[in-house]
Amino acid sequence: MRSAAPTTSDLLHGTLDALVLKTLAGGPRHGYGIARFLEDATRGVLSIEEGSLYPSLYRMERKDLVDAEWTTSESGRRVKLYRLTPTGRARLRAEMAAWQQFSVAISRVLLAPA
């Protein structure tokens, strides 16, 4: 069942990647943790479809934007933690700047008085 709110599969790849990078900027998390964070952070507007989250994470891991490590959590279970790499950090900065530009431009058109 799909929620009425836009899901991450509606987003372009790049946007989802940027969101994930920003999430990891705050510290290493595992996949579910990233999903929950994004849901909370967007106040439920975006619901994260895991069908697009994990491909994004694997892609970025391959491109050396994030680093992944299997560790044991406090509860004793094996979790795969994702962490931002320096390359990823630089990419995040670039994405943020690009988004800034993009959104300003769109807003100028859409939010202009009729």
Next chain:
Amino acid sequence: MLWKLRRRCWELWHGEQLERDAEEELALHLELAAADRVSAGLDAAEARRRARLELGNPDAARDALREGRAGFWVESVGKDAILALRALRSRPAFAAVCTLTVALGVGASTALFAVVDAVVLKPLPLPDPSALVRIYDVNPSKGVERSGVTTGNLADWRRLAPRYRGIAGHYTMGRTLTVGQDSEVVLTAQVTEDFFPLLGVEAALGRTFTSEEARAALYDNAAAPVGPDPVVVLSHDYWQRRFGADPTLVGRTLVLERRPARVVGVMPASFAMPAPDVQLYMPWGFSGDEPRDQHYVSALARLAPGASLLEAEAELRGVANALAREHPRTNEGWTVNVVPLQQDLVGDSGRTLFVLLGAVSLLLLVACANVALLSLARGLERGHEASVRLAIGATQGRLLRQFLMEPLLVSCAGGALGALLAVVGLALLKHFPAGLPRIHEVALDPRALVFAAAASLAAALVSGLPAAWRRTRAQPVSELSGTPTRVAGAGERHRIRDALVIAEVAMAVVLLAGASLLVRSYQRLQAVEPGFDPRGVLVAPIFLDMERYGHDGRSRTYYAGLIERLTALPGVVSAGGATALPASPLGPDFERPVWPEESASDERLRRPAWVRMVTTGYFRTLGMRIEAGRAFDGRDSPDGARTVILSHSLARRLWPDGGALGRRLVVDYSTAGTYPYDVVGVVNDVRFGGPRSEPRYEIYLPHAQRPYLILNVAVRTSEDPRRLAPAVRQVLRELDPGKPAHGIHSLEDLLGATYSRDRHAMLVLSAFACVASVLALLGIHGVLAHRVRERTREIGIRVAIGAERGHVLRWIAGYGLRLMLVGVAVGGALAATSARVVSGLLFGVSPADPAAAALVLLALPLVGLVISLHPAWRATRIDAAVVLRTG
């Protein structure tokens, strides 16, 4: 970058582990999501259901993981290969034709590359081969371009030229070896003491010569060893063939020229100096006073470390000048040329071989273009597959990779088959010696195999890319739905196809142009007047030994008797002999200065002339013309006056007014004295080295007055000369069983061998041109047939609305003709620009030869037109009614 590579390798190994990890990760996600819902109030089962729904399709995640994995790539390539194999198996005829075509192309080019590699590219199989050089004596003032060196000078060179680490000499001639009852003439090389050390090769069995043996090995004027019994070293090939690779041969004594000769060693198999056909080596020492005017020694040298060729040549020229000042009578005007040994051995063959290599590459391209055409035609029928797959999300790259798999498989199979064909071809080549140097080194070694692999890969790309690329293009919906109203994108497909055919025709034209030029050139060679009539003549070189025949004129008696007996044989018209016979490589061939007696002081008339001793009947046997005076006869006996016969150009040079007859010619015979000779005759010039050689200045002396031990005996018969060989051998055996001839050949064969390289180049290039032309014509035919099939509906409609059959015929055939003409034009332009490449091989023919051009520019389009008539005719048979009904 390296990190990525390591990661890829790690991924390759741990593929399964990665997949399990991903499963675990997704399972964890599910668990956590369910746990959250439970804590929000749902019951466990509902929580899990909701969580799973939210997780969505895990396959996307799995696929994303898999596709990035390195191992996945290998797996998917493997799957592509299996699919391609299945597709090829379903069309065995197509696969077979393509594989064979590629095999022919790759096989021919690999074989030729192996030859080029062995003859031209690979360094000689000797230590530090780039430092090895050959030294020639030259005398520009006397017009001597390339001559042997003298033993007297050689000794001084060694002392006075420090830029050479060593200078060795060798001299090859035939000697009779007797083992038990059997005698045969073997090619023996006298080599100086430093010959083997200089070349850096040790004996494979036993040893080479010691310094003592070398110093003691002196020879007399007739090249017979004086002093202690000679020691010999065998070549590897001779040791294998004659003695069955007997390991106990070293230490045994054989009989060489009636003297015991002890075998001290056998050379390794790879050693082929100074020539591959040398069978025996003998040491050679110099006495104190060696002559400085007998230029018969071949000189090899090794440059000192750090010395360049130019420096060394300049230094040796300086030494030669100093020697000329010291010994003006013998050395004046003589200097040296130094050339790298490999270059000297390879000579002209390099040019021919590279031209052939270029030609075979064109052939390979034509073959690949044909396969590409076939694939294009076949690809049309499978066009839907690509459209469907593109529609459901496959990338073009992925499709391209898969569609290239078929041609890759075909090319792999074709390449492997081609390598086998190359092995066969090379084996055949060894049996039919093409007059190429270093041919014994040709083999299908790793370098040639790398070439074969590269050629196969190139074949795969050239033959597969057009069709594969075409197939990955998305087809419009109309085609997907199955009713091809118009074949959309047809224009583009036609362009590729037409371009391929035009390219094929162009390349075939280039090859045909080259081949026809070579054929014309060869015809010109054959038409050259050699100055003698080789038909019906048999040649047998005889090497008498000093011990038995060197005294009391025994050689004279022997040869006179031999010629008498040969003349008495049935079918023999005449017989005679000469120390040096045209086109025959054996026998003493040397120059001596000659001048008219009355102009002894005139330097300009002092020329070197090549000296031959000939018996009576020689000129008649060879079919040479006596232009003035007479041939030798009974008057030219040992106690008669000294007589000489001149060649036409020499007589003209020395006595331009034509009065040579009756005059006297002085011949400086070095150690045998300088005397005047009566000119009793003038004969026509001969091309001694074959049609490509210019006539030389020659003088003929009567053998009776100078009874040389070595003579090439010639016999003219009225029938096939080869049939006479057994009778000749019999006569020789009767006269002296220990004196067999060293190979009996017909003079026609010997003459033909002088331009065998031209013949082989012509045959090979013609073969390439024919195959390429056939392929190109097949290409045209296929394209036209396909076009007719494609446009069947259109043709039917046209006929239905009133087009005549003739119009349809002209339309199709005209299309074919247009393709041919464009191809011929392109090919003609290409051939014109590359004419310079071939011109070095031609003889008496310019690259712009009209006959050759006419053949190519007219014949090919005509044949192409005829070929196009078949599909055009099929087009006219199309029944309009049937076509319109079935749509």
